[in-house]
Amino acid sequence: MFITFEGGEGSGKSAMSSRLSRYLNEHGVPVLHVAEPGGTLTGDRLADILKNSPPASITPLGELFLFNASRAQLVDKVIRPALNKGQVVICDRYVDSTVAYQGYGRKLDLDMVWACCDMATGGLMPTLTIFLDISPAHGLKRKTPDDVNRFEKEEQAFHQAVYQGFQAILTAEPWRFYIIDATLPSDEVFNLIIDKISQYIDLSGVN
Numbered sequence: 001m002f003i004t005f006e007g008g009e010g011s012g013k014s015a016m017s018s019r020l021s022r023y024l025n026e027h028g029v030p031v032l033h034v035a036e037p038g039g040t041l042t043g044d045r046l047a048d049i050l051k052n053s054p055p056a057s058i059t060p061l062g063e064l065f066l067f068n069a070s071r072a073q074l075v076d077k078v079i080r081p082a083l084n085k086g087q088v089v090i091c092d093r094y095v096d097s098t099v100a101y102q103g104y105g106r107k108l109d110l111d112m113v114w115a116c117c118d119m120a121t122g123g124l125m126p127t128l129t130i131f132l133d134i135s136p137a138h139g140l141k142r143k144t145p146d147d148v149n150r151f152e153k154e155e156q157a158f159h160q161a162v163y164q165g166f167q168a169i170l171t172a173e174p175w176r177f178y179i180i181d182a183t184l185p186s187d188e189v190f191n192l193i194i195d196k197i198s199q200y201i202d203l204s205g206v207n
Contacts, residue, residue, distance in 0.1 A: 001088045001089070001127045001128070001200055001201065002083060002088075002089050002091070002124070002125075002127045002128075003088065003089065003090045003091070003126060003127065003128050003129075003130065004090075004091045004092075004093070004094040004096070004126040004129045004130070005017040005090070005092050005093070005129075005130050006093065006094070006096045006097060006100075006129055006131045006132070006166065007131055007132035007133065007134065007139075007182060008134060008136055008139045008162060008163055008166070009139045009151070009152050009159065010138070010139030010140055010141070010142035011132035011133070011134045012132055012134075012142075012182055012186065012189065013092055013130075013132050014035065014092050015186070016130070016186075016190060016193060017033060017035070017090050017092040018033060018092075019190055020190070020193055020194075020197070021033035021090050024088060024090075024197075024201075027203070029088055030085075030087040030088065031087060031088045031089075032078070032079075032082040032087050032088070032089050032090070033090045033092075034074060034078055034090070034092070035092035036070065036091065036092065036093040036094060036097070037051075037066070037067055037070035037093075038070065038074075039073075039074040039078055040070075040073040040074055040077050042070070043074050046066050046067075046069060046070040047070060049066065050063065050066055050067065050070075050150070051149040051150055051151070052149065052150060053150060054150075055150055060102060060106035060107070060108050061108065063101075063106065064098065064102045064106075064112075064113060065116070067098050067102065068098065068116050068119070068120035069120070071095075071098075071117070071121060072120040072121075075120065075121050075122065075124055076122075079091065079124065080124065088201065091126070094126060094129075095117040095125065096129060096166065096169050098113060098116075098117055099114065099117065099165060099169060100162045100163075100165035101151065101165070103165060104161050104162055104164060104165025104168070105154075105158050105159075105161045105162040105165065107161075125176070126176065128177075128178060128196070128200065129176050129178070130178050130180065130196070131166065131178065131179045131180070132180055132182035132189070133179050133180065133181055133182055134181075134183055135163070136156060136159035136160050138183060139159075139182070140152065140159065178193075178196045180192050180193070
């Protein structure tokens with residue numbers, strides 16, 4: 001099973017994807033947790049460029065290619081081999097983030113963005129995508145000054161466009177998404193995630 005977590009800045013997806021990975025691992029489910037961009041030697045170098053370069057130093061098209069270069073490495077070297085071994089793969093961000101951020105946020109042609117992502121992944125899409133829903137204004141307030149990357153420094157209008165992009169994807173592919181109110185208490189959010197995962201993975205023996 002391939003599970004991705006999506007959401008805007010401050011939605012808690014990194015914390016929740018890590019928590020789910022630990023939960024499954026502790027109870028005998030073979031699981032691999034990865035995050036984008038990164039996850040390979042090449043991907044980690046690209047992630048540093050994407051997150052820490054000066055705000056205007058990378059063009060929107062350059063961003064699209066860099067994210068998908070990292071993704072191509074991750075899918076080929078890490079995700080597909082893990083899935084082929086029968087592991088559950090949990091990925092913090094994936095294709096939907098690129099469509100939302102570079103397509104809707106940076107205003108790149110959506111067909112081109114989807115085509116680029118399809119080439120990078122070889123058509124591999126998640127079994128389930130958990131979307132942690134939070135408004136940009138609320139999510140950004142959760143970020144601390146020492147935990148702000150290049151994207152989080154963007155204007156509010158950019159983050160609002162990204163949010164609208166996610167909403168458009170949710171509307172287009174509702175069968176793939178499970179939407180959770182990310183403003184709920186963290187334990188409540190996690191319990192909702194477990195309830196959903198139990199529809200795909202037998203957790204009857206998990207306490």
